[in-house]
Amino acid sequence: MGSNEHDERGFFGEQPVPPVKSGPAPDKPHYLGHRERLRERFSGAEDALADYELLELLLFRLIPRADTKPVAKALLARFGTLAEVLGAPASLLQEVKGVGASVALDLKVIAAAAKRMARGEISGREVLSSWAQVLDYCRASMAFEEREQFRILFLDKKNALIADEVQQTGTVDHTPVYPREVIKRALELSATAIILVHNHPSGDPTPSRADIDMTRTIIDTAKPLGISVHDHIIIGRKGFASMKGLALI
Template sequence: MTEQTALSAEPVEPAKKASPRHAGHRDRLRERAAAGGLLALPDYELLELLLFRSIPYKDTKPLAKDLLARFGGLEGLGAASHEALEDTVAAGLSYARGKATRAIALDLQLIFDVARRVAKQPTEKRQVISSWTALVAYVRVALQHEPREQFRVLYLDRKNQLILDEIQNRGTIDHAPVYPREIVRRALELSASSVILVHNHPSGDPTPSRADVEMTRQVVEAGRPLSVTVHDHLVVGRDGVASFKQLGLM
């Protein structure tokens, strides 16, 4: 995105009252959400509620359903690029162009980025090794729907507190270069005593490959003489998260 946009979309047509049908639908949906809670709503209605704020004068249900269909659900929507969101919004709202579509796309990205930061906070504030659930939730949010392979390293201190979550490399749809000595050098630079390796499989299957196993062995061997421990290697896919330690691979 090369242009700054407002956090809320400008009205996509001249200000006027919503039609009675749309106004009634919005009121009823808000009442159901207040009475039964947001968890009681299907995904498309939850997305409708969000779009009410960006699109004040039009029926948002068709666009909500288009977005979910295009990106395969809320998780895929959260991982979508700004350009892909803007294209889908523009296709669904033939009357909206330029700043309006950019602002709606940004509103969508905003809510999902907030969710990612919320998921990340427990990992940053607690002991990473003992907070397995928080760790898995964080890496899934960060990597589950990445379209290309990404290799990250979580650097930990002696109390297993997170010092830094760093992207070491981004790659192609099935490969991201990894440099074991660079991981160890960075650990020493950060005064980290241990690391957790994390990468994703865009194919969706988190099963470690032979190359993954060999690379992990090289990192373990590079760190051992310098007292940098590799606690685990997590592979993230749409089908789940695989742990090298739990699989007996290290």
């Protein structure tokens, strides 16, 4: 990265401080008291904060010497929710006034940490009894991707997670899936069950005819080898769809 003029954190937080002149002390910026009050509210009850306020708290650290409320509200106006802000590509984040390359990168680091936390909730645990956490993890990992991804959760005989892998990445509306490759990888990992997951970048998680046919082909290929397909979950910005829950498999 070049000079500080290209880094909004440097612009607000790292500029040289001019010499202090004699006379009355200048008024403190209005946002300092607001920051302290917001920190106190978070410490007392973090769930009491609205999305824009929690986003403000994050931006306090990223843009230390500026009023971050307008930036937080602009991000939410552009992307909709805090989850969508963190899931947005860095290039789109930078289109919002007040967000440069450094802050966009920092927000993506926070998003990556959130994904790791969500994965930790299901790692090594009996997945079918932690279904809400599985859905949270899949949504955090895939809901805001710009291209389709086909992900597989590989489970052992106790339905504990062995591995979580993105097998294919496709276009905005299609991902090539090869049933033999899915089963081959399950055998390599000694998995006895799998959960299929893919996203719809359009936002609508409704299964397509191709999704249903592909899933049934994988089920038919896996069954003779003693591998169960517990479900195929489709993730979208507007929610998720379970093929098992919809009685499609």
